[in-house]
Amino acid sequence: MSTITFDTMLIILGGVLLLGILWIYLLTKQRQKFKQLIDFAIEGLIISHKGCVVEINAQALKLFGGTDKEEILGKSMFKFIAPESKELVQQQSEKSHTEMYECMLLRKNGTSFPALVRGSDMISFGKKMRVSAVIDLSELKEAQYALQALNDNLEMQVQTQIEKNRQQEMMLFQQSRHAQMGEMISMIAHQWRQPLNVLSLLAQNIVFKYKLHKLDDTVLDEFKEDSMRQILQMSKTIDDFRDFFKPDKAIKIFDVKQQLFHAVEMVKPIVASHGIELTFNAEDNLKIESFPNEFGQSIINILNNAKDVLLESCGDHTKQIIVEAKRGENLDIVVSIEDNGGGIDEIVMPYIFEPYFSTKGAQHGTGLGLYMTKIIVEEHMHGRISVENTPEGARFQIVLRGLE
The missing domain is CATH 1.10.287 (Helix Hairpins)
Known part of the structure; x- marks a missing residue:
């Protein structure tokens, strides 16, 4: 049996010591690289073992309001969780891997902040470690609150403006x-x-x-x-x-021809007294479901406008107003009112339906007749109204959705 000399033992011990030093050196280098790696992450990273913090990166230290890692290392993870979120975090920590979830965390000074957290287990040097990634939601939440406040304020402004418009329309x-x-x-x-x-x-x-x-x-x-x-x-x-x-308070089914006839008969004595011929032609069975009186009033507004234009027109020609109603494409009903008063000035045409716009002067017109007609036809009756010049005058056209 051979014996190991003292020199040999020294050589072996020296080799073991050298290997130990080399191993420590490698571990130190590896740990430094690991720290550099986690410090490079934009998320706050926390590594824990059995619920205690063993390593954090610079971003996590900043999130928790620390200036030195030693203030955080070795402490329980739950010390940095707000009371209202401890149960949630406890449930999530029991899972080996979790998706992102939102909770409230605590800074070193005791203030809380909203955060997104994601956790996963890992084995390092034979130990079970927990890696948690944390994102601070404070700025995002503040932006959301500001946006919500802006939306609430905008909605309030919109409602206020709608109410103003409604009051103006009522006026x-x-x-x-x-x-x-x-x-x-x-x-x-x-x-x-x-x-x-x-x-x-x-x-x-x-x-x-x-x-x-x-x-x-x-x-x-x-x-x-x-x-x-x-x-x-x-x-x-x-x-x-x-x-x-x-004023109409309820929608009714009515005959367009009959309602037009009533409107024409009411206006006819006035226009006849001024030497204006009023002709009326309409097809039968033109029925719509809407407000009959408002429809009739809109027709009278247009007829009165045509009468005023004809009274201002020059020449010895026979002054005429022609009212017609017929079936258009599909179920549309087309009502046209045409005069031979020379037409509408192209400069005036874009403003013909504007409120308070009148070419008759303040003593002869309010400038509301055609505006209210447009409101009645387009907003109350969901139809369309337009005006165009003809070779002899102007033609107003109303298109409404009829019934079968």
């Missing part, structure tokens, strides 16, 4: 109603002129009969019947105009 409707009341009184006056003349003649006749001593029961009965007939006609005129100008 314009009210002003338009006042103008329509004036037009209605004018129309009633024209309708009443003839029965009033008849009543005047009847009154003069009864006085004449009285002076001639020819006033008897027969004459009085005839006077009563004739007078009541004229009075009833005048009363009916008021009812017709009142019902026609009454």
